[in-house]
Amino acid sequence: MPDGRIAVAGLTKQYKTVRAVDGLSFEVEPGRVTGFLGPNGAGKTTTLRMLLNLVRPTAGTATIGGLRYADLPDPVRTVGAVLEASAAHKGRSARNHLRVICRAAGLPDRRADEALDMVGLSTAANRKFKGYSLGMKQRLGIAAAMIGDPRVLILDEPANGLDPEGIRWMRQLLQALAAEGRTVLVSSHLLSEMEILADDVIILAAGRLITQGPVDTVLGSMGGAGRTRVRTPDPAALTAALGEGAKVTTDVDGDLWVTGPDAVAVGEAAHRAGVVLHQLTTERPDLEEVFLELTKGKADIR
Ligand SMILES: Nc1ncnc2c1ncn2[C@@H]1O[C@H](COP(=O)(O)OP(=O)(O)OP(=O)(O)O)[C@@H](O)[C@H]1O
Secondary structure, eight states, X not given: OOOSOEEEEEEEEEOSSOEEEEEEEEEEOTXXXXXXXXXXXSSHHHHHXXXXXXXXXXXXXXXXXXXXXXXXXXXXXXXXXXXXXXXXOTTSBHHHHHHHHHHHHTOOTHHXXXXXXXXXXXXXXXXXXXXXXXXXXXXXXXXXXXXTOOSEEEEESTTTTOOHHHHHHHHHHHHHHHHTTOEEEEEESOHHHHHHHOXXXXXXXXXXXXXXXXXXXXXXXXXXXXXXXXXXXXXXXXXXXXXXXXXXXXXXXXXXXXXXXXXXHHHHHXXXXXXXXXXXXXXOOOHHHHHHHHHTTTTTOO
C-alpha cells in the first residue's frame, strides 16, 4: 500500500495558447491539512486533475505514495477526491447513489451508510438528490470521496456553497481526518478560511509556485508586516524609549501601532524606561495580505 505523500515535480500543462501549469514542484505531507491557494486561473484545478489522471501533463510528474494515479493498485482505497459539487442521478437517493459507487468499487453496501454518517447526511439518506441544497451536495461529494476509507483526500474548493455552520463542520472534519494520519489537500481562494484550516500552504500564481511551507512560516516570512498594538498612559515616553528603529503611529483611540521591534522588545523597552503599559498585542499579518503581496502582478502574466 503506497504511503499518502503527494509529490509534484516539474509539472507542466500547456493548452494551445495557455500554459496553465508551469514547472510546478511541491510535496504534500500526510497527517496535515495543506491549503492549495492561488488567484483565479492560477492552475489549481488543472494541477489537481493531473494528480487524478484526468488531464495528461505536458511534462513532469504528479505522484501519490510514489505512484502515478494510473499505476495505483487500489485507487478508491488510496485517494478520494471532490472536484466539484457532486453530481448524482436526480431521482436517486443519497444512499442509493453511494451504494452504486460501492458496488462499482467492490465495497460492501454498509460503507454507504458509514460515509453518510460521517458527513451528517444520515437523516437525509433516503431523500432524492434533486431536492439537495448545494451544501448537501458538497457533503455527499465528501461521502463519495471517503467511501473507500482512503488515506489521501483531495478537494477542490469544498467550502463553496456552504453556510458558516457548514464551513465550521468542514473544517473540523478535514482536521480530524488529517489527525488520523491522512493527507488532506484542499484548494481554495478563501484565504481567511485557509489561515484557520490549513497547517501548510502552497501558493501559486500563473501556473508557478510562489511559496510553500507551514502557515506560520509563510506568515513569518512576511514578519515585517506584523505590528504591535500598545496602550499606555504615556505614549511620548514610550515612543522615546523605543528609539529610532521603531516606526510608531497613533490611531483614533490613542493606541500606538509599532512596527520594527516585536512585542517582547516593546515590553522590555517600556520596563527599562519605567513606562506603564495597559495593553500589548501582536497583530499578525493575515494570510490575505501575505497572499496579495506574494501574488501581486503575477496573476495576469498569461
Ligand atoms: N481545457 C482547457 N483548455 C484550455 N485552457 C484551459 C483548460 N482548462 C484550464 N484552462 C486554462 O488554464 C488556466 C488555469 O486554469 P485552472 O482552472 O487550473 O485554474 P484555477 O486556479 O483552478 O482557477 P479557479 O480558481 O478560477 O478555478 C486558466 O487560464 C484556464 O483558462
